[in-house]
Amino acid sequence: MNRRKFVKRAGAGAVGVAGTALAAPAIAQSMPEVKWRLTSSFPKSLDTLFGGAEHFAKAVADMSDNKFQIRTFASGEIVPGLQVVDAVQNATVECGQTAAYYYFGKDPTFVFETGLPFSINQRQYYAWLYHGGGHALLQDFYKTYNLISFTFGGTGCQMGGWFRKEINTVEDLKGLKFRVGGFAGQILTKLGVVPQQIAGGDIYPALEKGTIDACEWVGPYDDEKLGFNKVAKYYYYPGWWEGASVGSLYVNIKAWEALPAAYKRMVETAADAVTAWMVPKYDAGNPAALKRLAASGTSLKAFPRPVMEACFDATFATYDEISEKNPTFKKVYEHLKAFRADQNLWFRVAENTFDNFNFTMAAKGR
Structure with a gap:
């Protein structure tokens, strides 16, 4: 190959490479x-x-x-x-x-x-x-x-929240001033609860001063940070309103x-x-936080079955009432309800069977 032609072509290639190298910053500069x-x-x-x-x-x-x-x-x-x-x-x-x-x-x-x-x-x-x-x-x-x-x-x-007194029966919910997020409060009014919607940063002082009797937030990792265990002893589960x-x-x-x-x-x-x-x-953070809360004197309790069943019945009665008045809610609710039926059928086959067996073995120390 003629040396002059080779140098010329090589020079053109170098310009091309340089042009490509400069293209990325040029594109970045063009972004607003x-x-x-x-x-x-x-x-x-x-x-x-x-x-x-x-x-x-x-x-x-x-x-x-x-x-x-x-x-x-x-x-x-x-x-x-x-x-x-x-x-x-x-x-x-x-x-x-x-x-x-x-x-x-x-x-x-x-x-x-x-x-x-x-x-x-x-x-x-x-x-x-x-x-x-x-x-x-x-x-x-x-x-x-x-x-x-x-x-x-x-x-x-989520967890079911922090309570100053034990919840043994549905009657114990009556008159309870409970900080509970959004929709669950509407459901719980059917059982006599007085719901309070309060932003996260304002919950502790309300519970400390007795403005509310109980509160829920998320779970051990966040609840420990917010200090609820310092002003309420009983920590209930599950937060059925946020499965x-x-x-x-x-x-x-x-x-x-x-x-x-x-x-x-x-x-x-x-x-x-x-x-x-x-x-x-x-x-990753919840298990260690739950252990620390328990060590600090927190009393961990499950909602009694009759309380859960009463909440379940009140929940689905609320869905039916809203669906009669709100066609948008009804459309989305029926869509999710059909999806739920299929998902629960599938999860009962493999996921639930595996989890239950594994939890039982872990409880035996294995």
Whole structure:
């Protein structure tokens, strides 16, 4: 080959390589700078719930080379913890982290994204939302509130809460001032409970002062951080109103539509990362926290069977009453109820059989 031609071609190749090397920063530079604010329903002290928002914001920043920045604000820093939907809907902020059932007073249909009492467990709920059609149904509902929603972590089955006195019969529920989240309070009124909806950071002082008689939050890992064992002795389980509990990331529709496609994908990916991260973190932290609570003098108790059955009956009576008045609720409820029947049939075959055997052997020290 002619040396002059070789050098010429090599030089052209070098320019091509250099051009390719420069292309990545050029593309990065072409991405717009976007700054969002995220308001949360949770205090900073809850490193798993509020930590999910921080985890999300960091993932988005990393994926965008810091071009897409989301500042996170704890409950009360921009709006109170129970006003996240309003803040996102009205574009006070672009997005918010919350539990959907806090807003059941706007429409009972909100409860479905957090978890329907006495319905399905955490894995089954994710299956319904992601692959069973649940998420699509809820997005149609959220459009009327100027929102788009993303699954945003969860807690697994929760505890039933902290009580100053024992709950031995259904009669013991009458007149009980109980901080209980969202929809469960409406159900429990049928049994004489006086529900109180209070944001996470405000529960301890209310229990300490006697403004409430009992409270529920999540489970041992968070409850220990909030110090409930210092002011209430009896710790009941299970939290039947949240056999699964799913978090929500709400995004203002106009803010969402203004995002480049690549940034939309980052939001989706980061929200999925939070969902994959949060429940395992609780599962890892709860056992040790429960042991510490028991060692501190906490009395661990299961709700008596008659109490559970009364709550179950009140729950399904409530579903029927709401379905008669609210066609949107009825549509989603019937969809989830059919999904629940199939899931419970399947889980009884393998999952439940394995778990029960394994738990029995562990109780024998094996």
